[in-house]
Amino acid sequence: MMIGSINIAVLLAALMVAATPILLAAIGELVVEKAGVLNLGVEGMMIMGACVGFIIAVNTGSPLIGFMGAALGGMGLSLLFALLTQALMTNQVASGLALTLFGLGFSALLGQKYVGITPPRTPKLDLGPLSEIPFLGRALFSHDIMVYLTIALVAAVWWFLKYARAGMILRAVGENHDAAHALGYHVKRVRVLAIMFGGACAGLGGAYLSLIRVPQWTEGMTVGIGWIALALVVFASWRPWRAMAGAYLFGGVVVLQLNLQAAGVKIPVEYLSMSPYLITIAVLVFISSGKARGSLNAPGSLNRPFHASN
Amino acid sequence: MKKLLTVGVLCAALAAPVLADTTKVGFVYIGPVGDHGWTYTHDLARKAVEAEFGDAVQTSYVENVGYGADAERVMTQMALSGTNLIFATSFGYGPDVNTVAARFPNVAFEHATGYIQEADNVSLYNARFYEGRAVIGHIAGRMTQTNKVGYIASFPIPEVIMGINSAYLHAKAVNPDVEFNVVWVYSWYDPAQEAAAAEALIEQGADVLMQHTDSTAPLTVAQDAGIMAFGQASDMSAFAPESHLTGITDVWAPYYIDRVRAVKEGTWKAGNVWHGIVDGMVGFAPMSERIPEDVRAEAEGMIAAIAAGEYHPFTGPINKQDGTPWLAEGETAPDGDLLSKDFYVEGITSDIPN
Known part of the structure; x- marks a missing residue:
């Protein structure tokens, strides 16, 4: 199927790849926010994951171990955030911003010796006859394993939040931490675990960039994807499948406008390339206004500090 | 406290020319030095300057400096801490370079790929x-x-x-x-x-x-x-x-070494050059x-x-x-x-x- 000289199957395939790092970071942040914590440090945790994953993959020769390391790297940084906001009761917004700045700087320091190295490559998953199916084979079944794992993760998070007992506790903590506390749930423990999960996902998203998408390590290589992921969570009104649709939409806009340009279609590129960021800004403005929260399905205790004595 | 610090910085700035056999050269970068592109090449040239002059030159750099207030702050800081020559290595620093240069007439400014030259201590350079x-x-x-x-x-x-x-x-x-x-x-x-x-x-x-x-x-x-x-x-x-x-x-080293030498010898004058293959840039x-x-x-x-x-x-x-x-x-x-x-x-x- 073609539109002009653009092959739709190839476009869809590119879109899935472009959306994967955003989606990974967004699904992690979604769980964090569902637990009532706003962690603005997604960008910082992503870049840490990109860096740590790269270093480990290069040293072990295995992209898979690299990804595991990336998850731990992102988690490590998120623990710092957990310590600050859950134990020391600092402001979440300020701590999150600090986390981003710290992550950018620290990863630059760690990765200094790794600039200009090619990492071990992640092979495309061999899906045998599936990849041979016309159109769908090229669009859906010609990716690396991380693309599919990410979709599986979205499904798992959806199931967890909707049906698992632990997921319901997490939601209770996010909706009303005082009530959850009164029921005997460990608000802080739940939140710390959620923050760690968010860090791990962001780390994986970053590593997807440095190990598969680009694949190289360069300082500051996430260039704002973490912020888009943050906006996406709100855009999806905290629903996992909507987050996935949103990520594919964002990824789609990016890929589509580049393909339109390459195909020589005359379009106002400046607006199209701006659009993900414009939507991000609009959403972030919206999220910070108190009144909008209810209508957005935002977790009731989002960004409210919890102190057991209250 | 802040005032004290400022006084301290000013003292250091005033004291610097007396001590100075070492020329202080500052570099302002738009990206990370590890980009393997634009900023990386400027940083290679900075290292070449260090290699050329050894202890007679002290270089410093700040990466990822945004246009506007950020750049102004970084360059002001450099000028206050006794830097003699500042290379601002991106097109968009133009207005900031000129604002800061007007405030520090004794500091030499070199602006890459720019076109604004309002103060007579602002030099422009570009490559063809x-x-x-x-x-x-x-x-x-x-x-x-x-x-x-x-x-x-x-x-x-x-x-x-x-x-x-x-x-x-x-x-x-x-x-x-x-x-x-x-x-x-x-x-x-x-x-x-x-x-x-x-x-x-x-x-x-x-x-x-x-x-x-x-x-x-x-x-x-x-x-x-x-x-x-x-x-x-x-x-x-x-x-x-x-x-x-x-x-x-991008080969900036010969030009940078030239300009640093001019500052050391006191012959630095603002110019506007557009160097090509022939000049080695x-x-x-x-x-x-x-x-x-x-x-x-x-x-x-x-x-x-x-x-x-x-x-x-x-x-x-x-x-x-x-x-x-x-x-x-x-x-x-x-x-x-x-x-x-x-x-x-x-x-x-x-x-x-x-």
Whole structure:
């Protein structure tokens, strides 16, 4: 199927790849926010994951171990955030911003010796006859394993939040931490675990960039994807499948406008390339206004500090 | 406390000239030194300055400095701490450089690729990258099999448009069927976006890629797709051993060493230079084995002719994209035209975004 000289199957395939790092970071942040914590440090945790994953993959020769390391790297940084906001009761917004700045700087320091190295490559998953199916084979079944794992993760998070007992506790903590506390749930423990999960996902998203998408390590290589992921969570009104649709939409806009340009279609590129960021800004403005929260399905205790004595 | 600090800094600033055998040189970078592109080459030159003068020079740099208030703050800080010479290495620092320079008349300022010169301690320098683009355009025209060259562009400013025109004209001269597909990514440095742009161009049939962005991501994509590509700013062949044909390199070291020496000797005066291949500011990465002997000889001939001043990449007759004449037979483009150029030459089919 073609539109002009653009092959739709190839476009869809590119879109899935472009959306994967955003989606990974967004699904992690979604769980964090569902637990009532706003962690603005997604960008910082992503870049840490990109860096740590790269270093480990290069040293072990295995992209898979690299990804595991990336998850731990992102988690490590998120623990710092957990310590600050859950134990020391600092402001979440300020701590999150600090986390981003710290992550950018620290990863630059760690990765200094790794600039200009090619990492071990992640092979495309061999899906045998599936990849041979016309159109769908090229669009859906010609990716690396991380693309599919990410979709599986979205499904798992959806199931967890909707049906698992632990997921319901997490939601209770996010909706009303005082009530959850009164029921005997460990608000802080739940939140710390959620923050760690968010860090791990962001780390994986970053590593997807440095190990598969680009694949190289360069300082500051996430260039704002973490912020888009943050906006996406709100855009999806905290629903996992909507987050996935949103990520594919964002990824789609990016890929589509580049393909339109390459195909020589005359379009106002400046607006199209701006659009993900414009939507991000609009959403972030919206999220910070108190009144909008209810209508957005935002977790009731989002960004409210919890102190057991209250 | 703050006041105390300020006084301390001022004292240090005042004391500096008395102590000074060491010249302090500050560098302001737009990107990270590890970008392997623009900022990386400026930092190579900074290291060359250190190697040249040893202990007689002390350099410092700040990376990822945004335009506006951020740049002003960084340069003010540098000036206050006794820096004698500041290199501001990106186009957008123009207004900031001039504001800070007016406040510190005893500090010498060097602004790369700029055009604003309001204070007499502001010097401008730039490189004639279009000379290099002519050479790689020629190679691209000779090497492409599909007759489609993909071009990853950053922002539609004269510097970038000039590069596209130069490369296109010289590809076209050796291959009348050649087409250029230009994709604007609206960033100087965004690896993921550049990679996606490269993929889109390859999908459209491009078998040679050129870039006017700083990351090495397009080269990796080219390598994977088995097509050819040119690096940018520094030798990027390590990232795509089979695909990398050659690339324009930015060689700032000779100029920087010159200017630092002038400051040390007290002969520094504000200037405005636009250096090319002949001055050594525009260089080339080693040419790949993949380029056939004859094409390599032609490219080297062109480099020599440009260096000798026998050939100007913009020599008429050249028409603008809409068919109106720009340069008459034998006429060469005046610098002013090039620096303000906002039109494509005849034959390029896409439009410049406005």
